[in-house]
Amino acid sequence: MIEPLKSSDITQPSSTVTLNASTIAGHVAEYIEGKQLNAHQLVGIGTDGAAVMTEKNNGVVKKLQEFATTAIGIHCSAHRLQLASCQAANAVPFVKKFHTILRQLYDYYDNSAVRMAGLHAVQTALGEKVLKPIQPSSTRWLSIEMSTTRLKESYVSILVSLEREGEERGDVKAVGFFHLLSSYRFIATMLLLCDLLPHVSRLSKAFQAREFEYSQLKPLVTSTISTIQKMKSVDADNLQKLPQFITNLEKSDIVVKERADEKNI
Structure with a gap:
């Protein structure tokens, strides 16, 4: 080295x-x-x-x-893919905002042992896995995949935790996070990224692999492009479940803010 x-x-x-x-x-x-x-x-x-x-x-x-x-x-091909991903994300204002919210939410819990303990208590009470938010890197945009997936896994418990922090501690920041995370646009963006990013990350990891058949790269690039293009006209698995996802939230007494203009991500 x-x-x-x-x-x-x-x-x-x-x-x-x-x-x-x-x-x-x-x-x-x-x-x-x-x-x-x-x-x-x-x-x-x-x-x-x-x-x-x-x-x-x-x-x-x-x-x-x-x-x-x-x-x-x-x-480096992986670095070029990273730059392309960053530029594509920054071209969509709400996706850029989503990344910022994700990073701020991580800091909100990571900077307070009390808040983190409260989140874990909620997860235990709801019968969920005890999970902590994952930090999205500020320099490697594709790291948002793990952060977004973890948020989806802990979504209900995080909202309940934020609601409790706002009501019991008068935490204005928690109230703000709750309103942001419970919006239709935020939920739809989260599910969309859970569909999209695993394909891009898989391609990035292939570019970085120590051993990989060069002949396999072109088909992988082609299939990744094809998959992403298809998502423009046909919703993938997670986004298809958006109506059911919102219905489940409402059953948990979580009201989703939905306005006509929020449906256009």
């Missing part, structure tokens, strides 16, 4: 090392030389899309190509 911020000069503290293209390329070059590898046999350089890595005239890839002349710079 290469540590670009660690100085090779023992007299120079790590805090003074600048993480730029020259530093990164220099460490990689030292590693190749130290392992007695033939740089001319280096055929690919996989990176993210940061300018320090890919800048045409002075990036890490360009500097490594000065001695590894046959190497080709490759923008």
Whole structure:
């Protein structure tokens, strides 16, 4: 493992090392030389899309190509999928808002042992699994899949918990969360993402697998695109169950705010 911020000069503290293209390329070059590898046999350089890595005239890839002349710079496919997912999500205002709410809801419980204990007490009373919210990463948008799935699994208990926090403790923030989470639009978005994200995540994991048949990638990409396109005209499993999901909430005395304009996510 290469540590670009660690100085090779023992007299120079790590805090003074600048993480730029020259530093990164220099460490990689030292590693190749130290392992007695033939740089001319280096055929690919996989990176993210940061300018320090890919800048045409002075990036890490360009500097490594000065001695590894046959190497080709490759923008990591998993990272490109991540960027595409982020951009697609941010293009839909409420999906972007959904992510923000999810992150704030995690912080609401994670920052208070009392609230978390209250949530677990509600889950036990309702006969649900005792589960805690999962933090959605602020840099890896696809991590929202696990967070959204966990929210769906704990949805009723979280709403009951928020309602109790609002009524018994006068917690204004809990009241706000309750109204956001119990809206038709939020529920529909949650179920839609539970249908959509597992397919995108599976493709991302395939791109990152240590061992994967290259011949299987194209069919997987094609099938993922086809599945997502189909969702535009035919609701998938979770979204199909939206009416029943809301009916079950109403049976639990949870009123779903439904307005005509909320049905358009």
